[in-house]
Amino acid sequence: MAGDVSDAPEQVPPPNLAGVLERAQQAGRRQESVSLGAILDSVGRRSFAPFLLVAGLVTLAPLVGDIPGVPTLMAILVVLSSVQLLVGRDHIWLPAWLLKRRVSRARFTRATRWMERPARWVDRLLKQRLVWLTRPPAHLAVALTCLLIALAMPPMEVVPFTANGAGLALTLFALALLANDGLMALLGYALTGGTLALVIVGLA
Numbered sequence: 702m703a704g705d706v707s708d709a710p711e712q713v714p715p716p717n718l719a720g721v722l723e724r725a726q727q728a729g730r731r732q733e734s735v736s737l738g739a740i741l742d743s744v745g746r747r748s749f750a751p752f753l754l755v756a757g758l759v760t761l762a763p764l765v766g767d768i769p770g771v772p773t774l775m776a777i778l779v780v781l782s783s784v785q786l787l788v789g790r791d792h793i794w795l796p797a798w799l800l801k802r803r804v805s806r807a808r809f810t811r812a813t814r815w816m817e818r819p820a821r822w823v824d825r826l827l828k829q830r831l832v833w834l835t836r837p838p839a840h841l842a843v844a845l846t847c848l849l850i851a852l853a854m855p856p857m858e859v860v861p862f863t864a865n866g867a868g869l870a871l872t873l874f875a876l877a878l879l880a881n882d883g884l885m886a887l888l889g890y891a892l893t894g895g896t897l898a899l900v901i902v903g904l905a
Contacts, residue, residue, distance in 0.1 A: 770858075
């Protein structure tokens with residue numbers, strides 16, 4: 702059995718990072734643990750950006766992104782969504798076993814609350830600019846770069862701090878698409894190059 706965004710409730714993605722965190726904290730709030738599917742449903746699954754943003758924030762967040770195996774799971778999420786965007790699918794399909802992956806409510810809440818202050822600072826920087834870097838067909842270049850990041854994420858688990866760099870790059874690309882902010886995309890491209898260089902050096 703699998704999940705498809707066409708089966709998910711209609712949910713427009715928030716326009717900024719603080720809004721994403723606020724919605725994510727509501728995901729499965731009466732349960733002791735929260736699933737990836739519930740997080741995606743809370744922030745919106747009708748476009749590519751929320752998939753990137755969830756993967757980026759989870760990988761970047763302390764307490765959650767440091768759990769062994771989490772960067773690899775987020776890499777699978779990005780690979781599946783990026784490939785489907787590149788081949789032109791209208792809806793992004795995800796396997797049920799991935800959507801059912803869970804993290805403890807207490808750990809998830811601490812991580813999202815820790816990110817609230819940085820999120821407000823980032824939101825003040827977002828604006829529409831250099832939109833040719835985010836609007837079609839430029840979004841395909843973003844998807845291809847995110848696919849490259851995701852393919853490199855499993856070995857990042859053994860190279861210190863590189864998985865966090867990957868999470869930040871994915872977050873920048875997601876914010877670029879959400880806010881039509883090409884500067885965020887440029888920063889994402891630069892960070893991707895630096896992070897991949899560190900992985901190559903670290904594995905050499």
